[in-house]
Amino acid sequence: MFLFAPNAELLVDKNGIIVKINHQVEKLFGYEREELVGKKVEYLIPERIVHTRLIIDKYLRAPVRREMSESKDFLVKRKDGSEFFIEIGLNPIKLENKIFISASIRDVSARVHLVNKLQQSLTAIKNKNKELEQFTYIAAHDLQEPLNTVTGFVELLNEQYKGRLDKNADKYLQFITKASSRMRFLIRGLLDYARIGRERKLSMVDCNKLVTEIQYDFAFSIAETNTTFIIDKLPQVYGCELELSILFQNLISNAIKFRKEGTAPQIKISSEKEGNYWKFSVQDNGIGLAEEHKKKIFIIYQQLNARTEYKGFGLGLAFCQKIVELHGGKIWVDSVPNKGSTFYFTILNSNNL
Template sequence: MKRQISNAFAPPASQTSLLRGKRLPNNYFIDMDDLTNGIREEPIKMLRQYRAVSEVANIDLSVVEDMIEGLQVLDFDWTYLYVNNAVVRQIKKTREELLGHTLIEIFPDVENTNVFSALKKCMEERTFLHFENEFTYSDGTVSWFELSIQPAPQGILILSVDITDRKKAEAEIKKLNEELELKVEERTALLTELNKELESFSYSVSHDLRAPLRVINGYLTILEGNQDARLDESIKTFLKRIRNNVEKMDALIHALLAFAKLGRKEVRKIKVNMKMLAENIAQDFKAMNPHKAEILIGNLDEASADAMLIKQVFINLLSNAIKYSTYSEAPRVEIDSYKKDGTIVYSFRDNGVGFDMTYADKLFGIFQRMHPEGQFEGTGVGLAIVQRIINKHGGKVWAEGKPGEGAVFYFSLPE
């Protein structure tokens, strides 16, 4: 049965709001004692119950009627005592359908919902609750509301904010993120598979190419060693060129094999004394490849790395520095390290021919050469191997240089 409702809950029609249709300022709070028992008092006296009253002292209570947030009051029997315009819009019911009727009459299945359990807890225990709730209308449409429930002398007060648009945006963002993550996973899996196929192909091709080279080399040895063969000087010159190119091809295939094997090699990190490693490699270079370069090794920081792989990095960078310093009057290579942003950075500085920074991005590509092949020997794979090893360690490689003024090659490792 519909109950008789006092006009105490309706703001005076003669009063006009200075903030009609606008939100109450942040942190305002309504004292329900005053709202439900004293609403007939003078508006200014009532508004003093709001926080930050200095900002709204000239606003009458009709602002509650037209504020964006829904405001409703239920008594201890779950009867609607008051609803503002926002609640009418949110619930999609008229005032006549709500006031004087119980919540259970309006929503017959509400007692079986989580939101009713929350309302009941607040009603019985006189506690404050704040949560988000999904509401399904009779036509099947869904809206989301942010609810703030607090005890009132007559029962409970509910403030509701429609957050449907925000929830839709969050759901869309979540969906896009999930789709993006799925695409990243798919692309990663595809790239991993392609890399495996490429490594397998490179290994197979490189291995198979060495067989015919050995045959060619064998025939060259027979021809050159045959004393009965009458070979004029031009033929001997051609044979020598063939052998030189066979040796270059063999070196290139060997480098390609080494590059392909890196993809299969597992990184086994240990504590590496980088200074000792650099000193041993420098001594080996002196013994096996006599050169006139002065090698200066600083107090290098220790690192956690795969000893064999990082040794290859040092060999490649040191040989690279020595090679490109060959034509300097006093070749010099400086190896040093420093710490930066949680990483250890190692540098190999030379005073050689340097390079144009315009082409710096090509330095670490496989088979990339910055200088004519006849000027400096090499396969064009050494720096590509360096980059792959450092990448497997979770580090980075880069270089700086200037034509005629030398170069500095850097690599970083996690500290």
């Protein structure tokens, strides 16, 4: 059984001397049995890897059972000098009143290589996202100056020439004024979007307190629309209080804004623990949305309804998505047209943000 085990298996004594190996060890490391038996197990470790040698010495002084899943990956070398990563399971056994260590070895080079590539890709994506955010911030900031110039001259034209030119000129000036105003709001929105995640202050945030404060802020809209709330006990989460406030504000604001005609908005906010996350839901009884729009609504500047009917620039849910992702979670929506929507989002229950 030992000789033909599927994993590479070797047996060492309490001094770390290899006393027995199976065929898989010969195949994996490229040595014949006679070349390894009698050698110290450190023979398989590259000389420059001092830390691994110290770990082996420490383990041999107090050997305990250790599963492969509990082990770190170790760098080892073959007979030809090539190096690769292994994971190893260890099991102290007693033979003829002597303690030996049975080691089960598995080549995990492919996995380590894949993890490293994924880490490199993730780092590259993070760097690109950072560059893109910086570009967005700078571009939006620099656009403000020429826009201010255009707006200033349009105001001068309005003051000095309104009614003194033909009717078309007045109408054109009005179009330019409205377009400039809209452009100003779009640039401000872009700047606000780029600012999310910059200079964050992280702390434990009481979500119940946060929602209560938002209700006070929306007191006029709530009274005007007869909005009612059902709010379960919400948890404390680790995050940026300002960002989480913007998240709840946007979801509550949308629930009030996109109400059905003749129906008072009802908003239910609840949460539940799911593994390492808190899952929140914000449910309303509003106009809902169609299946094909469920992903579009999180794209910046996306508006599904006529601007004349519902004011806004399509920024709120894009803000929400960015904030949730910065808190290690995701956001999605379930919705039925004319029945309402439920927005779900998760927040990582950790202080490793």
